Amino acid sequence: MAMWIQAQQLQGDALHQMQALYGQHFPIEVRHYLAQWIESQLWDSVELDNPAEETKAKRLLDNLVAELQKKAQVQGGEDGFLLKIKLGHYASQLKSTYDRCPLELVRCIKHILQSEQRLVQEATNASSGSGGQAMDTLSQRHQQINQAFEELRLATQETENELRKLQQSQEYFIIQYQENMRIQAQLSSLSSLPPTERTQRETTLQSKRATVEAWLAREASTLQKYRLDLAEQHQKTLGLLRKQQTVILDEELIQWKRRQQLAGNGGPNEGGLDVLQSWCEKLADLIWQNRQQIRRCEHLTQQLPLPGPMVELLSKLNADITDIISALVTSTFIIEKQPPQVLKTQTKFAATVRLLVGGKLNVHMNPPQVKAVIVSEQQAKALLKNESTHSESSGEILNNNCVMEYHQATGTLSAHFRNMSLKRIKRSDRRGAESVTEEKFTVLFESQFSIGGNELVFHVKTLSLPVVVIVHGSQDNNATATVLWDNAFAEPGRVPFIVPEKVLWPQLCEALDMKYKAEMHSGRGLSDDNLVFLAQKAFSSSSNNSEDYRNMTISWAQFNRESLPGRNFTFWQWFDGVVELMKKHLKPHWNDGAILGFVNKQQAQDMLMSKPNGTFLLRFSDSEIGGITIAWFFYVGERLVWNLLPYTTKDFSIRSLADRISDLNHLLYLYPDRPKDEVFAKYYTPPLSKAVDGYVKPQIKQVFWMSLLSLLHSGMLSIHEDALTLFSTDRLRCCPVRADGMLDPDGDFDLEDTMDVARHVEELLRHLHLETLTPAKPTGLQPGQVGHSGRSASHFVIQVSL
Incomplete structure (x- = not known):
């Protein structure tokens, strides 16, 4: 409802644009009386290219019709009677129009709502002046384009x-010329008349002829000047058309394609295609009008040939206007929805191509067919250089032909490839260290159609963004790296598919941040510290x-070809592992600010050493792809920071991070000082309250073991001070007794950290001749409370006799 209220405040051209969105396909009265209902529906949840979504769309259509009928029934009074009839008629009309194609209704309403939102946003920015410098610049650019269109409209008029x-002057000239011929x-x-009469009439006719011929001579000169002036005006108009077309195709459309490419890395939705289409349609309309005018000039010239350069001038104008419209048509054959850039063989994928001027030029009157083929990088180069006249293929795509459809509600002409599948791929010879996941292909879409009654025939082609073909999911990670690098650093107008071998570190930071924010679906990206x-x-x-890294460059090899020092994985593989882990399991915690993540082990230790007992933080593992570990401070006789074995996706598919943290009672405060329940309690799994079908469902809980040394320091386990043992911070080593009764420090008896307490005690009894086992002094841990061992606390003093 709020959007419709704002839309009603639009003025001038914006109001006309808004009104133009409505018609027989969707009456504006329906939008008005069902504004609140329409804006509350989840139109964006319907995938227009997925036929399986038709049921959802049909439900929306039925609900819309029901709402209209309900609204009609409550109308009363004299005026209400007419409105009741009108709304009932609209309900029937929408039902009959969209019952067989409910997805078209969704497409129509989505287009209307998006257009309204854009118009309101532009009007708000223009009036408030507080939309930010970027929006101001955008509005100014759009205003300049619209002003140029107004100039072109006036020039064409x-x-x-x-x-x-x-034409009127020439027609009158021809009449006078015919009069001269009659005289x-x-x-x-x-000659057949008597001499007296002949002389009298001859004098009159010759005088009249002289007058007419003099007029014809003057008028011929005037007509020639008119023609030359008109040709000059057309030259100026064509110059303005070229300039406007350059702005729209070489700037605005290229920027849209760049935004589309960055969207592949997680950039903002490219948007603005409907605005581009409206501009291209205005161009097409103006170009076609001027072309028709030039052709009429040619017809007039042929009808009344006059001496002068008009034939050559008009021939040149005709060639120029044809070039302009050819450039417009071929450039506006674009890919609205790109195929996936990591393309797995034998897997279904989709794409959509669109002709931005198709509706305006009535191309849909004879719907063209579009064909898709996959080509290699070398084949793409040859196509762009016009070295190849026919489309060679590097593979076989199933379901690769589609007819373009005209959608009246949105005025778009497009072809939706819904069920394509790459059956096979032919790879080229690789260079040097290049792997199969660095080889780039592209999907070529091509079509042929005519306009103006077969007056002009066009063969149009467009290439998709580079795609990397894989045959197994294990290749996805490296293929994504190739795509990210290409999307981030490709230059407009490049030779396919050249990218720089090295880039500045801040440039890569921007790409990584964009990717990370997109996967987290929040504004919290990578900080400077990250x-x-x-x-x-x-x-x-x-x-x-x-600042030390600002001017440093990073190469592709450093990014995803060479392994990190001491590791068997690359920088990108580590980073992508983090992204996948966060996206699948930890997104809410990152958005809550609960995960520091990008902290190494030493930094974690420095941060925690001064904090209270039980303070912990979450950081990404350095040694494992897609791992996250808990580092916490716990005082056990000396100040120590412990690092838990990293968790991975497999662990979190068993038990969530929040529940694991809840299980560990010794974790008290999330760094720097937030009580853990305050941060994680809303994500805890509720305890089971009752049995189901007579069965109590078991519940998994996390425990872990600490070394015997930590138990000694914590007071949970005590050994008599006469016992001669050697300790280390992460392992207890007990020396076995030799035959002569002395301890053997070179013995190889080791106690592993993961050994449970019972085994520790059993081994000590066997090797150190333990005589008695007595309760220890209280340590502050009550029986049943989970300590570092993850078991109920049992307190022992081990008295040793050597």
């Missing part, structure tokens, strides 16, 4: 008026100053 004047014929017939951590990892550096 002026040449149309001049052409009509020329000449009369003079020729005077980026410093990533730089340290990428460059194997220890500097904490972001």
